[in-house]
Amino acid sequence: MGQAESGGGGAAARLLARLAVLAAVGVLVVLVVALGETGLVVAAAGLLGVVVCAAGVWWLLAYRGVVRLFGAAVAVAAPVLVLVLFTVEGLWLTALLLAVCWALALACARAALRRSDPRRERRAVAAHRPGRPVLIMNPRSGGGKVGRFGLADRARERGARVILLDPGAPADVAALARAAVAGGADLLGVAGGDGTQALVAAVAAEHDLPFLVIPAGTRNHFALDLGLDRADPARALDALTDGEDVRVDLGVVAGRAFVNTVSFGVYADVVQHPDYRDAKAGTALDLMPDLLVGEGVRRLEARADDTPLSSQRALLVSNNPYLSPDVLGGTGRRPRLDSGELGVLAIRVEGAAQAADLAVRGAQSRGLTVLTARRVEVTVAGAEVGEISVAVDGEALRLPTPVVCALRPGALRVRVPRDRATVPVAAPPVEWRRLLRLAFGRSRRAAPEP
Incomplete structure (x- = not known):
């Protein structure tokens, strides 16, 4: 089969895309038409809860003492208060309906985009x-x-x-x-x-x-x-x-070779600490304020091919791109290991407002940059020479700057x-323009069989 959008797979992808669009429209109908102000209250309360919770997490990580306790309280209280509001005002059923519709829209969208992508299998040799x-x-x-x-x-x-x-x-x-x-x-x-x-x-x-x-x-x-x-x-x-x-x-x-990732910035500084292996969470919490808002904070300067990345807090370079920023939580997947390109993920969050923006907008946030490159050069802002903390496949190192990452295709x-499990096709990020083209655009004809 020449194109993934042709044949049975293409028909299934088109159907799933239309279901995704229908479910997304259902979300709008529930919000604006069927439930009027109630639906808008649910959406606004949920969004506000995410924003306030993200700000609380920032205060928890970036400060000590009373501010840290306040941030922890805010991070916990925000979602709890949203749930209490839904319950007291009788909005929980509305919230549940919206959540189900949106989850269905995302699930169908990802399934449609996954099926529409040409599946390039890694060629194996006996x-x-x-x-x-x-x-x-x-x-x-x-x-x-x-x-x-x-x-x-x-x-x-x-x-x-x-x-x-x-x-x-x-x-x-x-x-x-x-x-x-x-x-x-x-x-x-x-x-x-x-x-x-x-x-x-x-x-x-x-x-x-x-x-x-x-x-x-x-x-x-x-x-x-x-x-x-x-x-x-x-x-x-x-x-x-x-x-x-x-x-x-x-x-x-x-x-030095790496098979997964090279990390610079906050995470790399944390894993350098001798107590990190025995007490990861406690060590990270103890070091974060100095790394995020301390007077000695050093910003990363990088260049991914011809793209400059200035004043970054953290930078992750991967052997082939991860499909989504879920790699930050350890759940990301690389659909290919032979693309010949590095994945680059840069984070620049300066305060609670940007943390909230990142939580709400994800990969669309101005605090997050996701791209690919063949060469990445990293140094420290304002430093001509010196060393920088680097975590290579989780191993803590100190390397002289500038640090260059490249790939040997x-x-x-x-x-x-031979009978290993088939590599699952990871769920792609949802791109609604592409989804609409898949759902309602003209289908491609199958290429003739070779």
Whole structure:
């Protein structure tokens, strides 16, 4: 099938788009016609609740003492008072109806846009069984997944040599990988977090060896976007006996490889603190006021290709773009790992008003910039030389400025199981103009079969 909008898939996408538009119209009808002033009160109260809650969260994060307590109280009280208003005034049914209509509109819109996109599958190449595979495993990763799933024994049963890291001593995993290559390894793999994955992936890419990803870390974002089963990391070992290769891009920051993201600014400063690993929430709350409104706050200056990004609070550069800013909450997805482009997400929030604008408008807010680039250069405002805090795949580093992020397209050959889970098509952001064209525009004819 040539175009995604043709055939059965195109008909389904068009129907879903029309349902989305119908549900959105239903929201307007409920607001303006059917319920009159009541509907407008519900919408205004809900919007005001979001704005006030976002302002409270800003005060909670940016200040200490009485202001922090006030911000926490506001952040909690705002949604509670909105619910109380709906209940006392008998508006809860109206609010529920509006919420259902809007949720239906968004669900249908995303489903329609997902179906209308051409699904470019990663081209996999059948792979021969490796003769001397070497797997590096971190027993501490993911709360002990290596031992819990018996990964070392299962790997040895499939003919792999396993290097278990000593939990009590730091290890140079890149050096271990290079030694394995010197010893004749024809496949490298890692059971560990994404930071460890990236270090060994760089060695595999350097020697054009297949790289096996075993999702034994905590989040395993790289494995998720490869379509691997994070709930059962042992399934990744099937690639040793029945695997195929896919080519993906490899990010590079200051000469160091990364598979997911590089963070600058507030988050990168927080993870540098020695107490962060043991008390993440408490450490972040303690440091945030100094990082957000303190006298020594340093702003980031960046250039994404030819686009300048001035006075940013935080910057995230990803190996291929995430589909939506949900990456900030750890739920974002990358529909592709072979686009040849970096994803760039920059945040510039200076106060409660901008925090509220970001909460209400999301990606349309002036405080959030989302774009793609092939090269990103980051430095600190007003600083010619020096070091900057950087979090590379969650690992805390200090790097000299300017820090340059780039991409090596197709540099990494990943060995995956032939029967791995299909990579889900992530829900795209809702673009109503595009949706209207899909719903009521002229359909394209299918391209002839090759």
